[in-house]
Amino acid sequence: MATGTENWAERFIRDMRRWSWPNLLRDLQATDLLVIDADLLKVIVKEFGALACKTTGASDAANTIDSDVNRVFVFLGKGEWQLVKQLRAGFPDMAVYSLTYDLAPRSILESPKLTGEPRPGMPVDRPPVLLLSTPYSDAEYLAEILRRNGFADPREYLDRSLATLLERHDRFQVIRYFAEAERWGRRAGVFDLHLQADVLSMVFAKSRADWGTLAEWIKAAGAQVIYFSRRDKIAQTGVGAVLGGSVFRSVFETNAEQRKALTPDIHSFADTHHQLQSTLLQEAELEEFLTEEVEDFRSVTLEELVEQPVAVMRGITMFLGRQMPRSFQMPDYRQPYLDMPEVLQEAANFRRQLIDRLGLHVNAAGSFVSQTDAMLKR
CATH class of the missing domain: 3.40.50 (Rossmann fold)
Structure with missing residues (x-):
């Protein structure tokens, strides 16, 4: 999460580590x-x-x-x-x-971090899969499920490290960059892609590309688009507040050793409230783009995926036109968070603080309407 208190040099050094x-x-x-x-x-x-x-x-x-x-x-x-x-x-x-x-x-070509297990064999004679999301929504969890079941391997070839670099870059040649990323990505099979809204915003700001450019690529590549979101934006922002200073955007990018070493890095309320507003705006842009420019896409929320995993994965399997497996390989959503109780607790604490400061706290009667709020609604 880019913040006003964290200068560019600090973020650049952090993201250099992600790229090794x-x-x-x-x-x-x-x-x-x-x-x-x-x-x-x-x-x-x-x-x-x-x-x-x-x-x-x-x-x-x-x-x-x-x-x-x-x-x-x-x-x-x-x-x-x-x-x-x-x-x-x-x-x-x-x-x-x-x-x-x-x-x-x-620089991002490395084994998936969640398990360290080799990827299952994936068919190469198929359209690419494009996963679109906003940051800290845990779209990486869905990406891991797609990998484990041999459906797709969406990676962030245009990631936060690139967005940080572009803050001081002049006239970024995104077509050249993308062509090189695709060349390397295709060495492993189909060029599946995960794009996050904040990175797209920076790429569009620093290059001649725009939403129309992305729409043209989707059409030309015949990409199958999955839109992933999280209904609980306050929880999403809480996770961002804790992970924002690390090289990770999701606990599902980490392995067991990395989770042990990860410590919470809480941003200020002002910075994180700005992130909440940015997430809402970015999500609105994504949804407008999908509605107006993409003929067919699959929409999935984190809550649906965690609460009804089989039903959601059946829908995704049908959307991608794949053979329905006897069972789905589903990693435990809770375990990576439980492996980091301090991080989980800080995220929960920050979520409660955000709810309280936004006036969304529940009163003794179980209502989100407080006495002062009721006065304003007379």
């Missing part, structure tokens, strides 16, 4: 050259220490390349791809990489 970029930077050698903005380099060095590679700014990149340089990595807020093209043309025998367009699209 700290290891990438530490592995750079003295024969490597990193072309990077000075202020960004300062943030990285402050967090991880001096880098072993050579570093320079965009204006001196060509002059810094000599016989001692074997590889060049470019990471800039402005003009990154243009410089990569120039360096490749000027140094045709040199390996030149764009961190944003060459490396970031493959």
Whole structure:
């Protein structure tokens, strides 16, 4: 969750860890050259220490390349791809990489975190599945169920780490990025995709893409769209308040070891109330898009999935046109939360605080109407 009290550098470092970029930077050698903005380099060095590679700014990149340089990595807020093209043309025998367009699209490719189990075999001769959601709705739980049953493997190829990076990026070339992500994604089979509304908003703000672009891709790819939401927006916001400072957007992205190490990171009421309002607006945008631009989609809520899992999965199976299994592989929704009692308690506490501050508390008679509220309704 982006907040006013948490500056961009802190969020960038956090999300670099999600992409495992700290290891990438530490592995750079003295024969490597990193072309990077000075202020960004300062943030990285402050967090991880001096880098072993050579570093320079965009204006001196060509002059810094000599016989001692074997590889060049470019990471800039402005003009990154243009410089990569120039360096490749000027140094045709040199390996030149764009961190944003060459490396970031493959950075999320790792085994599903919930169980660490290998994915079941999935048919490749089928349309891609697109999962749309708002953050902290636990759409990752449905993604895990789809994986376990061999239906689909929706991944966030455009994730929060990308959204954070784009905050200081100029003229993001989303088509180039998406094509590279799809190229890597198809190596594992069908390019299934999970898109969250806040990431889409940032991508649209920083590129020429819009909702129409997404609609065109859905139609061209023949994508089967599943819209996932959570009815209890206050609970959703409470989870976001606790997980917002971590690299995770859901407990279903974590394994047992990560859950043990995860500690609550509570944001202020003002910041989280803003997140609640953002979630409502983003959900409204998603629903308007689906209603106006997508001919056929399946809508699922977390509450339905948890309370009536078999009925919901039967509906999804029919929507996707798959063979109905004898039984569904359903991970326990409660267990990851029970593994983190402190996190669960803090989320519950924050939910109660949010309800109280919004005037939605229940009085002694079991009503959501208080005496002061009743006065206003006379």
